[in-house]
Amino acid sequence: MFFVFHCFRRSYYGGNWASFSFSGLLSWLKEYQENSDVVTENSSWQEQILENEEAILLSSKDKTIQHVEVFCYASQDLHKDVEEAGALQKNHASVTAVHSIEPAEPACLPTADESLSTQSCETPADHTQNSDPESSLEVNDAEAAGEKENHSDDKPSEEETSENVPKVQDNTEPPKKNRITYSQIIKEGRRFNVDLVSKLLYSRGLLIDLLIKSNVSRYAEFKNVTRILAFREGIVEQVPCSRADVFNSKRLTMVEKRMLMKFLTFCMEYEEHPDEYKAYEETTFSEYLKTQKLTPNLQYFVLHSIAMTPETTSSTVDGLKATKTFLRCLGRYGNTPFLFPLYGQGELPQCFCRMCAVFGGIYCLRHSVQCLVVDKESRK
DSSP, rough: OOOEEEEEEESSGGGGOOOOOHHHHHHHEEEEEETOOOOOOOOOOGGOOOTTTTEEOOOOOOSSSSSOOOOOOEEEEEEEOOOOOOOOTHHHHHHHHHHHOOOOOOOOOOOOOOOOOOOOOOOOOOOHHHHHHHHHHHHHHHHHHHHHHHHHHOHHHHHHHHHHHHHHHHHHHOOOOOOOOHHHHHTTTGGGOESOOOEEESSHHHHHHHHTTGGGGGGOEEEEEOOOEEEETTTEEEOOSSHHHHHHSHHHHHHHHHHHHHHHHHHHTGOOOOGTGGGGTTTHHHHHHHHHHHHHHHHIIIIIIOOOOOOTOBBBBHHHHHHHHHHHHTTTSSSSSSEEEEEEHHHHHHHHHHHHTTTEEEEEEOOOOEHHHHHHHHTT
């Protein structure tokens, strides 16, 4: 029987792939700025080394992140005693605020053929908003009926009301846009997470298969990226990914739709037709797209939003592989091929830690291994 004992010198999981709230991010920055990785010499362990053993010192200095600097572009007010609001204190207020800010379309994951644990989320129905329009409609109907009777008897009243309407409109002012201050970011620091390394997951791949087979996925929640947008010629456009997106797109002409579907179909089975691209293996993928009679608009979508490969360094084969990977991941959990952990990429290491703890694994944070002890003869 084997046991896992995991030591980590930090106070959090995930290492350089961790996710933080805003206050946690500030603490992480302060920790690196103060060079807290300086090794404190402790010779107590040297007394435990036997004569036939040798100690190999291990460096605990993290050299992957250096020269940390912080730049603040939000207006800094004079309130220095601002603290991050707790989740329990701002629970009800945060829920109402989210309803008023977030769009109506929820980015929920549908159930898949393989049980990747995704919590089905539904947009809560706001009963007050649903009941208010009905009551306002009833009031408006009663007022309209009363106005019809008054208008038939007294015509000068229409002139008075019509004269008063512009005055009311003149008094209304457009809503003011308040700038976000540094204190507001600190107060709302628990409403968002910041990933040290922000990445998306393809819905098909070795990591997703591992999460499913090991049942680690039940400890995490995932969101499906609802749309892929591209910025071209000053306009933000939605990239048509699936067959339905292509034919429902209003930005593409009928000719472009046929050309795009024909090319994407070829990319799905390009390995079966090597003669189609063998002459362009040494060229870049962007040059190969030009030979396929694709319009500049379609070339931009395929290169930057579907294959997502560099324009100057990616070869034709690399571009075709990336396009096929993108297309294979469509439709498994949503309309796009990308998944994202609900609380950031730092959740994935914690999920594996939880699974290990269920089977007796022990995790010890804020402790580092100072040396390895090996036998001098066997070197084990």
